[in-house]
Amino acid sequence: MQKNRLVAMSMALMPILVIAIFIGIPALMALAFSLGYTDGPNSMITLIAQNVVRADHGITFQVYSDLLKNHAFQQSLWVTVLVTLCSVFLILLIAWGLAIYMRFAHGWFVHIVSSIYLVPLFIPVVIASYALVTFWNANGYMSAMLVKLGITHFPGFSYTLVGIVIGQIWVNLPFAVLLLASGLQAVPDALIESARDVGASTLRILLAVILPLNMLPTVIVGTFTGIGVLGSFTIPYLIGPTAPNMLGVTMDQYYQSFNQPQQAEAMAVIVFILAAGLGAIYIWANIRSDRKAGAHL
Incomplete structure (x- = not known):
């Protein structure tokens, strides 16, 4: 033994x-x-x-x-926080919409949607980034379509912060929808029907029944997505602007182009602290959920 x-x-x-x-x-x-x-x-x-x-x-x-006094670093830091917040908010919004649609809608189109949203899982990030650049470029596919409609000026979203957000949505949306959809499937139909029987509106059911029961999956999606966006490199590097850009790209510039690894490692520590804050929210949500489960038992 x-x-x-x-x-x-x-x-x-x-x-x-x-x-x-x-x-x-x-x-x-x-x-x-x-x-x-x-x-x-x-x-x-x-x-x-x-x-x-x-x-x-x-x-x-x-x-x-020295970094915190550096104007360029301050811009990169605020850009990183802003892109992360916007990406997480939009991903949660779109993922909730798709998850609710697939939970309550019926018909052949639901099966198509439930298959299409998984496509980004099977496309490498590098390939997807180049595809997004080509699609959203000022001289890309979207621009050509708008010219056919009579819109001759389209600045495009490639090499902009908006392009980074679009790329983050593309990459992180499947995971978010998968998790939220599985959480919605666990909500008993009896609870929803009971709420409808007492006269609750659809919005009331969503806010009072569905959302509280899926708060933990929502927090998981938000924190994991936020941590992934904070430390992302490929999408900001290929789709984002030259400056200011996210800290992942800035770290690479300081390490390779400027030969300042000490400053790059300090930036990595700052990103880790930001990610640790999101991780603390995830831990708090799990502890709160376990306490509620223990109280019900």
């Missing part, structure tokens, strides 16, 4: 060690580098990097202070 436990522990320990060695330790060293620790594993990158801030004793927040 003891031997079997040791074997089981060793098998479970292997992925933990892999994560710790290849992800955990480098992440901690990057954090230390952003705080001015330039010795040890950070000594080599310190030799070739520019604008390195060294902490003579302990740690320093000089890198973060």
